[in-house]
Amino acid sequence: MMRQAGRYLPEYRAVRSKVDFLTLCKTPELAAEVTLQPVRRLGVDAAIVFADILLPLEAMGAELVFTPGDGPSFPHPIRSREAIATLTVPDVEDRLGYVLETIRQVRSELAGAVPLIGFGGSPWTLAAYLVEGGPSRTYSQLLAWSYSDPAGLAILLERLAETSAAYLGAQVEAGAQAIQIFDTWGGLLSAERWRAIALPPLRTVIAALARRVPVLYYINDGSHLLPELASLEVDVLSVDWRVPLATVRAVVGARPLQGNLDPAALLAPIPDIEAHTRRLLSEGSGGPHIVNLGHGILPQTPVDHARAFVETAQRAALP
Amino acid sequence: MMRQAGRYLPEYRAVRSKVDFLTLCKTPELAAEVTLQPVRRLGVDAAIVFADILLPLEAMGAELVFTPGDGPSFPHPIRSREAIATLTVPDVEDRLGYVLETIRQVRSELAGAVPLIGFGGSPWTLAAYLVEGGPSRTYSQLLAWSYSDPAGLAILLERLAETSAAYLGAQVEAGAQAIQIFDTWGGLLSAERWRAIALPPLRTVIAALARRVPVLYYINDGSHLLPELASLEVDVLSVDWRVPLATVRAVVGARPLQGNLDPAALLAPIPDIEAHTRRLLSEGSGGPHIVNLGHGILPQTPVDHARAFVETAQRAALP
Numbered sequence: 001m002m003r004q005a006g007r008y009l010p011e012y013r014a015v016r017s018k019v020d021f022l023t024l025c026k027t028p029e030l031a032a033e034v035t036l037q038p039v040r041r042l043g044v045d046a047a048i049v050f051a052d053i054l055l056p057l058e059a060m061g062a063e064l065v066f067t068p069g070d071g072p073s074f075p076h077p078i079r080s081r082e083a084i085a086t087l088t089v090p091d092v093e094d095r096l097g098y099v100l101e102t103i104r105q106v107r108s109e110l111a112g113a114v115p116l117i118g119f120g121g122s123p124w125t126l127a128a129y130l131v132e133g134g135p136s137r138t139y140s141q142l143l144a145w146s147y148s149d150p151a152g153l154a155i156l157l158e159r160l161a162e163t164s165a166a167y168l169g170a171q172v173e174a175g176a177q178a179i180q181i182f183d184t185w186g187g188l189l190s191a192e193r194w195r196a197i198a199l200p201p202l203r204t205v206i207a208a209l210a211r212r213v214p215v216l217y218y219i220n221d222g223s224h225l226l227p228e229l230a231s232l233e234v235d236v237l238s239v240d241w242r243v244p245l246a247t248v249r250a251v252v253g254a255r256p257l258q259g260n261l262d263p264a265a266l267l268a269p270i271p272d273i274e275a276h277t278r279r280l281l282s283e284g285s286g287g288p289h290i291v292n293l294g295h296g297i298l299p300q301t302p303v304d305h306a307r308a309f310v311e312t313a314q315r316a317a318l319p
Numbered sequence: 320m321m322r323q324a325g326r327y328l329p330e331y332r333a334v335r336s337k338v339d340f341l342t343l344c345k346t347p348e349l350a351a352e353v354t355l356q357p358v359r360r361l362g363v364d365a366a367i368v369f370a371d372i373l374l375p376l377e378a379m380g381a382e383l384v385f386t387p388g389d390g391p392s393f394p395h396p397i398r399s400r401e402a403i404a405t406l407t408v409p410d411v412e413d414r415l416g417y418v419l420e421t422i423r424q425v426r427s428e429l430a431g432a433v434p435l436i437g438f439g440g441s442p443w444t445l446a447a448y449l450v451e452g453g454p455s456r457t458y459s460q461l462l463a464w465s466y467s468d469p470a471g472l473a474i475l476l477e478r479l480a481e482t483s484a485a486y487l488g489a490q491v492e493a494g495a496q497a498i499q500i501f502d503t504w505g506g507l508l509s510a511e512r513w514r515a516i517a518l519p520p521l522r523t524v525i526a527a528l529a530r531r532v533p534v535l536y537y538i539n540d541g542s543h544l545l546p547e548l549a550s551l552e553v554d555v556l557s558v559d560w561r562v563p564l565a566t567v568r569a570v571v572g573a574r575p576l577q578g579n580l581d582p583a584a585l586l587a588p589i590p591d592i593e594a595h596t597r598r599l600l601s602e603g604s605g606g607p608h609i610v611n612l613g614h615g616i617l618p619q620t621p622v623d624h625a626r627a628f629v630e631t632a633q634r635a636a637l638p
Contacts, residue, residue, distance in 0.1 A: 135456060137454060137456060138614075138617075140582075140583055140617050140619075143581065143583030143586075144583050144586040144617070144619070146583065147581075147583050147584050147586050147587035147591070148586050148587055148588070187540075187561070188561075189561075190560060190561050190562065190563065190581075191562075192563075221506075221540060223542050223543035224542035224543075224561045224562045241509060242506070242507075242508075242509050242543045243509065243510075243543050244509065244511075262462065262466075262509075263459075264459055264462030264463050264465065264466050265466050267462075267463040267466050267467050268466035268467055269467070272466070295457075298457075298459050298463070300459075300463070
């Protein structure tokens, strides 16, 4: 599950009550502990390293602040070619070594019980937060830049791609057995603009990982981009809840899919969750299917509801 | 243009500097004045009454607050069947008479120069704000309710539909010559859930207006819903910028479309805006097309950029 190491788990909240979010990310013993919590509590079939997609932006030199309640923000958003010059492609071991150490510790503690997935943001999605200064409802600064100086924005995207390629490659070297790339805001673009603006830097990242580990690409709100995704050189396409998997397959062909239960469905009564999950399995049955949510699990999800989802999927997958 | 009476216009900002947003909405002389500003300044082909889609919710009994910078909020969000009981279907003339009076004044001042469009939110989109307590990035409270007690949410949606039908019908009686229904958050639902949850109350509203004035239905981020919209009983489908109009037509058939330039495109250099607009006209040329943006005009849009959009469209439409 996306965000499976998170606030819906009481043992996660217990750890978080002692340290702030960034300290948790940067303390490998604690990050490894919360990475393992959902494996123990829910019996999920993979661990996902506890980290945040914005960490490499801080490593590039952007000040990153997490405010309780308000979430992440960049007090100095990057909105010009001059501002790009303040960002470097970092030495990953030096500036993001804590994520790599978390991966090593988790691999060691898991001892092969389940695989470990690493992740990062797509260049476009990283740029979205960095240009806007944090999460936004419209990303109008980002979109404005894409129209007013597309070549300038391309420089930023390429620098983000180079950083992401190094960062995700280092995750693989540290022990990540698959990499998921999150493109939360790719869906803001029309297909033509996605191909022109977001795809080239994304390809840089994918190329750096190809044939090393399976690469999963998640796009949120990208139903209009599905025809583009049919030819994307990744191993698994992961999609949000808006389009049934059978419909996705009809567009992208018989490739492995991941997803896509609406996270809010886990707030339904448990018998309904079981029915939703069985239906999801049926919709995904036309090819390889990694059962997942269509977006991050909601903090208010009761733990036994998350378990009902996992167990229903696992029961159905038994021979 | 959506939000054509708004902050990008200096004469609008001059009015707003003297009164707060709600006072502006509730003072017909001022609301009529800002309704007319874009007609004078840009020569657009229709006036759109200055109002807010949340006003009928206040009229139903929900406390509505506009905070400078943060936007609208409902301090007491509606999240249960008990809370629905605090909302009444209002007497429109009594509680929303100021919108009707604005419409009468604008019609009188326009004296037939251009038509006047009234508008309101779809029941689902109104519920989104009312349940969440304001704008949200995930609308997880709304989606949670839709899974945990769909019948309870349906009661709220029907009450919103009844209010909207009365409110929009009164706009027509006051002089609105077309009605646009805004469904900003319909795209949060899969097609099946949109059909089950959002469509029945929407149909109540549409039925109350049908054959009285042209009805325009705007959906944001609804590319996965286009097959559903093909059979929606409205006169014009209005869509966001994510899907080219030619692609929309291929799905919904040869019906009148409205849209859909990316509002951020108005931040490009003027020659680019002209090129984007000519291309939009070409993409929309397979049937009747009302040139518009795909979402509200951005506050930072230079006025001469907005004018370049309007004039390029008008020039091309000349015989």
